[in-house]
Amino acid sequence: MATLGDIGVAATINILSAFAFLSAFAFLRIQPINDRVYFPKWYLKGLRSRSLHTGAFVSKFVNFDFRSYLRFLNWMPAALQMPEPELIEHGGLDSAVYLRIYLIGLKIFIPIACLAFAVIVPVNWTNKTLEHSKLKYSNIDLLSISNVPLGSNRHYKLSVKAKALQALNGQIFWIHLVMAYTFTFWTCYVLKREYEIVAAMRLHFLASEHRQPDQFTVLVRNVPPDPDESVTQLVEHFFLVNHPDHYLTHQVVSNANKPSELVNKKKKMQNWLDFYQLKYSRNPSQKPSMKTGFLGLWGETVDPIDFYTSKIETLKKEISLERDKVMCSSKSVIPAAFVSFKTRWGAAVCAQTQQTRNPTLWLTDWAPEPRDVYWDNLAIPFVSLTIRRLIIFVAYFFLTTFFMIPIAIVQSLANIEGIEKALPFLKPIIEVKVIKSFIQGFLPGIALKIFLIFLPDILMLMSKFEGFISRAALGRRSATRYYIFQFINVFLGSIITGTAFQQLDNFMHQSANDIPKTIGISIPMKATFFITYIMVDGWAGVAGEILRLKPLIVYHLKNFFLVKTENDREEAMDPGAIGFNTGEPQIQLYFLLGLVYAVVAPFLLPFIIVFFALAFVVYRHQVINVYNQEYESAAAFWPDVHGRIITALIVSQLLLMGLLSTKEAAQSTPLLITLPMLTIWFHRFCKGRYEPAFVRYPLQEAMMKDTLERAREPNLNLKSFLQIAYIHPVFKEVEESESDPASEESDQEPVLIPTKRQSRMNTPLPSKHSGSMTSLG
Template sequence: MATLNDIAVGAAINILSAFAFFIAFAILRIQPVNDRVYFPKWYLKGLRFSPLRGGAFINKFVNLDFRSYVRFLNWMPAALQMPEPELIDHAGLDSAVYLRIYLTGLKIFTPIAFLSFAIMAPVNWTNDTLKGSNLTYSDVDKLSISNIPIGSRRFWTHLVMAYAFTFWTCYILKKEYEKVASMRLHFLASEHRQPDQFTVLVRNVPPDPDESVSENVEHFFLVNHPDHYLTHQVVYNANKLSHLVNEKKKTQNWLDFYQLRFSRNESKRSMVKTGFLGLFGNRMDAIDFYTSEIERLSKEISFERDRISKNPKSVVPAAFVSFKTRWGAAVCAQTQQMRNPTIWLTERAPEPRDIYWDNLSIPYVSLAIRRLISGVAFFFLTFFFMIPIAFVQSLANIEGIEKAVPFLKPIIELNFMKYVIQGFLPGIALKIFLIFLPSILMLMSKFEGFNSISALERRSATRYYIFQFINVFLGSIITGTAFQQLDTFIHQSANKIPETIGVSIPMKATFFITYTMVDGWAGVAGEILRLKPLIIYHFKNFFLVKTEKDREEAMDPGSLGFNTGEPQIQLYFLLGLVYAVVTPVLLPFIIVFFALAYVVYRHQIINVYNQEYESAAAFWPDVHRRIITALVVSQLLLMGLLSTKEATQSTPLLITLPVLTIWFHFFCKGRYEPAFVTYPLQLFLLFVSSSAGSQEAMMKDTLERAREPNLNLKGFLQNAYVHPVFKGEDDSDSDAATEDLKEEPAIVPTKRQSRRNTPLPSKQSGPLNPLLPEVDHDY
């Protein structure tokens, strides 16, 4: 168990590490040679140019202005100066709202920490309960609720504070939900014309013996949406082609590498082995080998493109259908198209850069099975990860380490080593064990078949949060308590074990303090250094870059990584809300994390990250829901803790607290969530009657037609949802392939001749109104 000295040593190590990262960043960022690593967003926007183009030779690589080294922390105020509206325009609403999660944490925990240390800390400290017990504890634990005797009237203080903290948290959550909803509505109302505003994704198109998928889709929408349908793009199974294109790109990089090496030393030609991973097979000239590989891949790509464009089996039963108006797309996306609810499924189309193309070819009927398999796999992953969690908790127990490795006992017994082991090692060990988890969870999400990157990230974030809650939070508490109080468990009666656990849970705050310092302090500071992208950029720049375009592709701006960042933030919300009443000493460490992360990530969003997509803050309901979950968990744990303390008078009054919190959640859900789940054109349905809302929903279309009467909307939407491999720039025949895919006429003659004026229902499209029973018509 970490003592006050252990925490002090851990804090010193992490503060020095964070300061070292900031110093290194301050020096590296002002070097001209690193400009594209630390300011890639401005290069991608075309607002910044390379400092390597002119000036003295040494000035191209090293900054000789010594005054800039003195102002090494000026990036912090610079990161805070950009106003939020300008930030939204610069980086998008997703990035701006993501930063508001950190601000929400500061708004919630700063007043809570003040009250906790002003009221709770003296109440807990002025007791001697732990001193008279046989439990293992440290001086830090005297600030926890564990130091209050059983049945004490002081528990009324904790009850009142629980109500105060809950009401304050709910107040902030409501204000933030209202603010973010307003920002989303304003952003969507002022957003420029985008393809996804006019387009829906149609899945599970039923087969028709008389028509191809393309003909079937066109005929269905001419029949059922004759006044609004504009065009469509069927979805091709181009996964193999995509794999070939990526393989060719990697091969081209190797060819560029060996050609650049040869140009620098023409007296020596590089040789490679042509077998598995370049370790086996015959030796061959590297340039000749990769040139032949590119020729082979080019032929395969051309053949595969030709096969896809001519083989009907390459078309999957899905399509992107575009409409003349946003209103028409909104109606289609939110209505059931057929009496059979399993076919002609429509949803709002993701924006083109948000689509995860590989999953569009997955049969719709297999999605439920895939999600069941993924859920079972996630259960076993969560269950078996308790093993490394138990190992991490064993590191926090000096006696356990000495028993496991007795030959290290003389070293472990040194005071400094004790401080390092208990104040730093558990946190860094847990961080290491969690490194590969986000990648595993993202693979599971891809296996489930979600069709957009945003959906993949939100699904992965949900599972990461569940994993953190079960393993990192509950697992650390349970296993840590078992290790620390093992001797007490053995030598006491079974009916005393719940009481011992209740006393021990608040004392686990010391472990979470060490983890917060490693992950929330040093980890966040390490993020700004961008060591991995720095190394990769200079490697590519030295070995692969030939042109300015190559240099731009060598940049790796990255993105926020919602699937990893948001669940990690939620862990700190959980820890702060749970320990605010029982062990307030944890709160200052969490506040430092929120403040530091806000500054660092604001800088990264302004200068570095380039978001892959824009969801207009659609993730905020998830953020709100998880904070509410943390609040309810804190209340239930406090209720259980007080029951073990035999606070019979105050404990029953806690029962209403989770009930009120859940009611508040449903109130916010009904009041604000529709703005995040309905189609953007129905913004005003949240505030006004449905008839007035329909008029407002069409307002943007009306204004656009008035401003641009000659707008060629079909031309704007024609290629928006063509698979990227058909419009890549790497292959000379890509334009021709795209034209082949567009050669299908707008109206294809079939046996039933789909015509705009007299649409005849097909076997699959059903009657003119698919939700009404069929009746006979006299034409």
């Protein structure tokens, strides 16, 4: 069990690690050779075309301006100086709102920490419960609620001073109760205020956003089969009948996964061709060679330039054939389509209403923006999605369950006695004070971090298998699963397994009635483990993010072996993205820990505050200078953020209720029942008041934007703007070269649609079988 000294050792290690990362970053970022690694966003925006350093050849690689080394920390104030409106324009609303999550953490926990250290810590410190108990504890646990005596101290022989404290025992728990109410009300106030601000930011962003294809487009899925018409004819027919004044054009979805795979394969071949061509150009006297076998270890020796040139030409032909096959084959057509409308108002009506009597057919929703579409999943039949989600649910259940094994291993590392019993030959080494402090204060946190490294990738693969059709939806689902996983395994699992390891002797030698009391006292004592994890993950981990060691190495390797032109150099940059699917669940874990331990073990709060402050500065810098936004959802994720903080608040209240019940605080415990009820009511209020701004687009806003656009651009040819917006990237180049703007018809002309469908009474469209020709209108 980590003591105050162990935490001090861990803090020293992590502070030095963070300082080393930040110092290395401050040095590397001012070197001209690394300019594209640490400022890629400015290059991608075209606002920075070369290094700012000029002069001698060597100065293009190394910075000889010693004054810049004296100002190596100026990136911190620079990251905070950009105003939020400018940040939104520069990095997008998603990034700006994501950064507000860190600000919420500071707004919530700084006042809570001040109040907790002023009121709760002195109350906990002045009691002697742990000294009189047989439990294993450390000196830092004396600051937690575990040190507050039970409702009746009949088990202990008390001194006169202790008896005087016993008389105040009931009042002590009333103090914790009042603090729980205070912390809840303050958290809810901050959440309401932020929800209101973010909702207003979203509506303002949508109102002021430039014209985008997704504003006019809906995704239609589960188009029913028709024996008389193809999918494209059926879609056009349906929307001309049911949305005659607003339908503009559509693009049927095709399964282009095969040519897409070939295109990716061709890109890899092209990289190898570029590598060998560059190698040959640098040393023309020595012609390169390679073996065609596995990893180039065996096989026929060939000229790599000729080999890859031939392979690429073959792939080009295969891609062309597969592309033609997809475009001509009806089997490749998916019963789904992107349908575009003449106005945002028309798109909003279609996206937010039921299209037919059968609610399972002609399902409409807002289309993701084109760069947000995950094309591979559009080919998945809609009817198979339920089965896929059931499979993933089962797989996720087993993943979560079996991950308790690594959690138990991590908790065993935090228990020195357990290690000594399992490996007695290590006892002389482990008992060395510095090594013991390192094992208890640092090793468990870093071990847990290592076990979690591959988890986000696994969860993202699960989300892709489920069939979500946008990258934003994939990120949100993956984030939800990561949060649940961390709640069950990292939080509850660490508490349960850690308590079992630390208090195993007590469990074996006490009655079953006393076990809940032991658990109640032990839960606050697990705060020391979470402190070590916060320092590893939240301090050193965040500082390591800004160093960008992997992108730095990869860029210079590509720059040396593959880059021939400025375009190649730009492609070698890896700006990355903010990583909502991993970053947001990490933040939510800290919200959970902070709210749970605010009343029971407030000494954890300063470590969380340091994380939020450091992360806010680091990620703001990254958003400004590094990250290139993959898509823009206009902060659609905010209801998830709000809901998870509310969940953390309710969990903290329920755990406090259980904890006080084990402390025999019979009078104060029932009053805590009101807190979860009030919190749930608050959540329902916010859900009804603010969430609609994130799931529906007001028709009033759509009409205002349409009216302004018609006034400003009366001759806008919207059809040419939308016609190829949602074509699969494999076909987009062909469509762009073949499109003829002069052939576009006026959007306002009436359209006559021939159909093979049998004539129906309610269909005003012409039918070849009925012999009637009725125009729309």
